[in-house]
Amino acid sequence: MQRLAPGMEMAFSERITRLKSSLIREILAAAQRPEVMSFAGGLPAEAMLPAVDWAELPASMGQYGMSEGEPALREAIAAQARALGVPCEASQVLIVSGSQQTLDLASKLFIDSGTEVLVEAPTYLAALQSFQLFGAQCLAVAQKADGPDLAALRAMLEQHAPAFAYLIPTFQNPSAVRYSEAKREAVADLLDEYGVTLLEDEPYRELVFDQGSARPIVSRLKRASWIYTGTVSKTLLPGLRVGYLIASADLFPYLLRLKQSADLHTNRIGQWQALQWLGSDHYQAHLGQLREFYRVRRDAMQAALTEHFSDLATWELPQGGLFFWLTLKQPLDTRTLLNRALAEDVVFMPGEPFFVEPDANPGYLRLNFSHVAAERMDEGLRRLAQVIRDAGALEAA
Amino acid sequence: MQRLAPGMEMAFSERITRLKSSLIREILAAAQRPEVMSFAGGLPAEAMLPAVDWAELPASMGQYGMSEGEPALREAIAAQARALGVPCEASQVLIVSGSQQTLDLASKLFIDSGTEVLVEAPTYLAALQSFQLFGAQCLAVAQKADGPDLAALRAMLEQHAPAFAYLIPTFQNPSAVRYSEAKREAVADLLDEYGVTLLEDEPYRELVFDQGSARPIVSRLKRASWIYTGTVSKTLLPGLRVGYLIASADLFPYLLRLKQSADLHTNRIGQWQALQWLGSDHYQAHLGQLREFYRVRRDAMQAALTEHFSDLATWELPQGGLFFWLTLKQPLDTRTLLNRALAEDVVFMPGEPFFVEPDANPGYLRLNFSHVAAERMDEGLRRLAQVIRDAGALEAA
Numbered sequence: 001m002q003r004l005a006p007g008m009e010m011a012f013s014e015r016i017t018r019l020k021s022s023l024i025r026e027i028l029a030a031a032q033r034p035e036v037m038s039f040a041g042g043l044p045a046e047a048m049l050p051a052v053d054w055a056e057l058p059a060s061m062g063q064y065g066m067s068e069g070e071p072a073l074r075e076a077i078a079a080q081a082r083a084l085g086v087p088c089e090a091s092q093v094l095i096v097s098g099s100q101q102t103l104d105l106a107s108k109l110f111i112d113s114g115t116e117v118l119v120e121a122p123t124y125l126a127a128l129q130s131f132q133l134f135g136a137q138c139l140a141v142a143q144k145a146d147g148p149d150l151a152a153l154r155a156m157l158e159q160h161a162p163a164f165a166y167l168i169p170t171f172q173n174p175s176a177v178r179y180s181e182a183k184r185e186a187v188a189d190l191l192d193e194y195g196v197t198l199l200e201d202e203p204y205r206e207l208v209f210d211q212g213s214a215r216p217i218v219s220r221l222k223r224a225s226w227i228y229t230g231t232v233s234k235t236l237l238p239g240l241r242v243g244y245l246i247a248s249a250d251l252f253p254y255l256l257r258l259k260q261s262a263d264l265h266t267n268r269i270g271q272w273q274a275l276q277w278l279g280s281d282h283y284q285a286h287l288g289q290l291r292e293f294y295r296v297r298r299d300a301m302q303a304a305l306t307e308h309f310s311d312l313a314t315w316e317l318p319q320g321g322l323f324f325w326l327t328l329k330q331p332l333d334t335r336t337l338l339n340r341a342l343a344e345d346v347v348f349m350p351g352e353p354f355f356v357e358p359d360a361n362p363g364y365l366r367l368n369f370s371h372v373a374a375e376r377m378d379e380g381l382r383r384l385a386q387v388i389r390d391a392g393a394l395e396a397a
Numbered sequence: 398m399q400r401l402a403p404g405m406e407m408a409f410s411e412r413i414t415r416l417k418s419s420l421i422r423e424i425l426a427a428a429q430r431p432e433v434m435s436f437a438g439g440l441p442a443e444a445m446l447p448a449v450d451w452a453e454l455p456a457s458m459g460q461y462g463m464s465e466g467e468p469a470l471r472e473a474i475a476a477q478a479r480a481l482g483v484p485c486e487a488s489q490v491l492i493v494s495g496s497q498q499t500l501d502l503a504s505k506l507f508i509d510s511g512t513e514v515l516v517e518a519p520t521y522l523a524a525l526q527s528f529q530l531f532g533a534q535c536l537a538v539a540q541k542a543d544g545p546d547l548a549a550l551r552a553m554l555e556q557h558a559p560a561f562a563y564l565i566p567t568f569q570n571p572s573a574v575r576y577s578e579a580k581r582e583a584v585a586d587l588l589d590e591y592g593v594t595l596l597e598d599e600p601y602r603e604l605v606f607d608q609g610s611a612r613p614i615v616s617r618l619k620r621a622s623w624i625y626t627g628t629v630s631k632t633l634l635p636g637l638r639v640g641y642l643i644a645s646a647d648l649f650p651y652l653l654r655l656k657q658s659a660d661l662h663t664n665r666i667g668q669w670q671a672l673q674w675l676g677s678d679h680y681q682a683h684l685g686q687l688r689e690f691y692r693v694r695r696d697a698m699q700a701a702l703t704e705h706f707s708d709l710a711t712w713e714l715p716q717g718g719l720f721f722w723l724t725l726k727q728p729l730d731t732r733t734l735l736n737r738a739l740a741e742d743v744v745f746m747p748g749e750p751f752f753v754e755p756d757a758n759p760g761y762l763r764l765n766f767s768h769v770a771a772e773r774m775d776e777g778l779r780r781l782a783q784v785i786r787d788a789g790a791l792e793a794a
Binding site: 062101 | 440558
C-alpha cells in the first residue's frame with residue numbers, strides 16, 4: 001500500500017508521490033523584495049481592501065458553530081445566487097474556508113486513483129494540483145475565445161465518463177475567457193445529455209468591466225448534478241478565508257460531512273464580517289469602486305502591452321477578472337524565463353503549469369494587472385518584453 | 398474505480414462508502430431546545446468565553462497570507478512548545494484551521510486504503526472517522542488508568558507496521574486518562590524502537606485541575622518522526638478556528654503543501670487575535686479563571702454522580718479536560734438510551750463510537766461537565782440514571 005518517498009525511510013501514502021509544491025507561492029516568496037514588480041499573483045490591490053468594522057461582532061461568534069455555516073449568511077448567499085438564476089435554497093449552501101476548500105471537498109467526494117475529471121485547457125493551477133493529488137486522470141478540452149471547443153467536448157464525453165467537469169466560465173483564471181451565452185447553453189445541454197456533474201467555479205464574476213453578464217451554467221442544467229462555488233476573497237477580504245459552495249440536493253449531505261471531517265466549520269468571525277457586506281448598499285458601492293480601480297489598471301496594462309509586446313505575443317482584452325493571457329508568437333518554455341526576469345526585478349506566471357501536459361503547451365504567460373501600480377506597469381512590461389526578446393534571440397542563435 | 402452509493406446513480410469515490418455522519422453533531426442538533434440539559438458536547442462554557450478586542454486589528458490582515466501562518470504567531474507557539482520541553486523552531490510550526498485539520502492533513506500524508514494506524518481504545522471519535530474515511534485499518538490498544546497497556550502495545554508493534562500512532566496522552570477525550578511519567582517514557586521508547594511516527598493530540602493540556610504536569614511524548618522521542626497538535630479552541634475561542642501543528646523537519650514540507658492544497662492558509666483575523674493572548678499575562682489570568690470555573694463544575698458532577706450513579710457505574714475523577722468516562726456495571730448498548738434520555742430532556746454521548754469496534758464495546762458513557770450549570774447537574778444526572786436503571790430493568794425482564 002505504501003511507497004517510500006525519494007530519499008526517505010518514511011512510508012507515506014501513495015498520493016504523496018503526486019504532491020506538488022505551488023509554483024505560484026514559490027515565485028511570490030522569491031519576489032518579496034519591494035523593488036520587484038510582480039505580475040505573478042492574483043492578489044487584490046492593497047489600496048482596495050475595504051476598511052471593516054468589528055465593533056458590533058457578537059461575543060457568541062467565539063463559540064463553536066454549525067458545520068453548514070451561519071444561517072443568516074447561508075440565506076444571503078442563496079438569495080444572491082437566486083438573483084443570478086441559480087435555483088437554490090439556503091439549505092443547499094455550505095460555507096467553506098475559502099473556495100479552495102471546495103476543490104478539496106469535491107476531490108474527496110469524487111476522486112480515486114484513476115478517476116477521470118474533465119477540465120479546460122488551460123485551467124486553474126491549484127485545482128489541477130488538488131485533483132491530481134487525489135489521483136485524477138484529467139481530460140483537457142481546449143478553450144476558445146468564447147468558451148470550450150464544443151466538438152472536442154462532445155468527443156471527450158463520448159469516449160470517457162468523467163466523474164465531473166470543472167469549469168470557470170466567467171473571466172477564467174488564467175485565460176480571462178468568458179463563455180458566451182450560446183456556449184453556456186450548449187455546455188449545459190451536453191452535461192445533461194451525458195449525465196456529467198458540473199463543478200462551476202466563479203471567483204471573478206463581480207470583477208466585470210463592461211455591461212455584459214451571463215447566467216451561471218448550473219442555472220441551465222435540467223438533469224445533471226452540480227456544485228457552484230464562490231468566495232468573498234476577490235471582492236472583500238481574502239484574509240477572512242470565507243467562501244461558499246451551493247450543491248444540488250443529492251450532493252449536499254456528502255459535502256457537509258466531508259466539511260465536518262476537514263475542519264468542523266469555517267471561522268465565524270469572518271462569516272459574520274462577510275454577512276455585514278453581502279447584499280448591502282455599501283457592498284454595491286464598494287464593488288463599483290473596485291471595478292473602476294481595476295479597469296484603470298487593466299487599461300494601463302493594455303497600453304503597455306500594445307507598446308512593448310505587439311511583436312512578441314497576441315492576447316484578448318479581458319472583460320473582467322484579474323489577468324491578461326498572452327500567447328507568444330515564437331513559443332518557448334516560459335518557465336525558463338523566470339530567473340532572468342527576476343534578475344530584472346520583474347516576475348510573471350508561466351503558462352505551462354495551467355495545462356494537464358505542461359511540456360506540450362509552451363509559450364503562454366499569465367500577467368496580473370491588479371497588483372502593480374499603473375505608473376510602474378510600462379517599465380515592468382518593457383523589461384519583461386526585453387527578457388523574452390533576448391531569450392528568443394538566444395534560441396535562434 | 399468508482400462505486401455507486403446506495404440508492405444513487407452517482408459515481409462517488411470509494412472512500413465515500415466509509416463516510417460517516419458525526420453522531421455528536423446529530424445529537425447536538427436534536428438537543429437545541431433550551432430545556433435540554435446536554436452532557437454530550439465538548440463546548441466551552443459560554444460564560445467563560447473571554448471578551449476580545451478587535452480595535453487594533455491591522456488592515457493588512459485582510460490580505461492573503463502565508464500558508465505557514467503568521468510569523469509572529471508561529472514564533473509564539475514554538476516558544477510555548479519549547480517551554481513544555483518540545484525541541485522545535487518556528488519553522489516547524491504550521492497554523493491550521495483548528496486542530497481537526499491536523500487530522501485531515503495527517504490522513505492525507507499517511508493513509509491509503511488498508512494503511513494501518515495505531516490508536517487508543519477508546520479514542521477521539523472524529524479522529525477515527527477521518528482515518529477511516531481515508532481507508533485506515535485502525536489497530537486499537539487498550540487504555541488503562543495511567544495510559545496504554547504496554548504489553549499490548551509492544552505486541553501490536555511486533556505484529557504490525559502502523560504508519561503512525563495517534564495518542565492523546567493528556568486528559569484524553571473521551572476517557573480523561575492522563576498518561577503517567579513512566580508510561581510516557583515507555584511509549585516513547587517503544588515508538589523509537591519500532592520507528593513508528595507519533596501524532597500527539599493535546600487540546601486539553603491547559604485545562605488542568607491539580608498541580609501535576611507531564612512533558613509531551615514527542616519531547617522524549619530520540620529517532621521517530623512526530624507531529625504535535627494543539628488549538629486555542631478549548632482555552633480561548635473555538636469560533637476563531639485557529640489551531641497548530643508542530644512537526645519533525647522530515648514531515649513539515651509535506652504537511653505545508655497539503656495545507657496549501659486544502660485551503661491556502663488559515664484565516665488571519667483569528668490568527669491575529671490568538672497572538673494577542675498567547676504568552677501574555679492576561680492569558681495566564683484567563684487560564685486561571687477557566688480552571689477554577691471548570692473545577693467547580695467537575696466537583697458538582699462528581700457529587701451528583703456519587704449520589705445517583707454509585708450503583709450503576711464506575712469512574713475515575715478527571716484531573717483535567719472536560720469529561721467523565723463512565724463504565725456501566727451492567728453493560729448495555731448506550732446508543733439505545735439516547736431517545737429515552739432525550740424524552741427526559743437529557744442528552745449524553747454514547748461510548749460505542751469511540752471504539753474501532755463499537756458493537757464489541759457496549760456500556761460506556763461520556764459526560765461533559767463544562768456546559769450544564771452546576772445547579773442543574775444534579776437533576777440532569779438523576780434523570781439520566783433513571784433512564785439507565787429503567788433500561789436495565791427492561792433488559793432483565
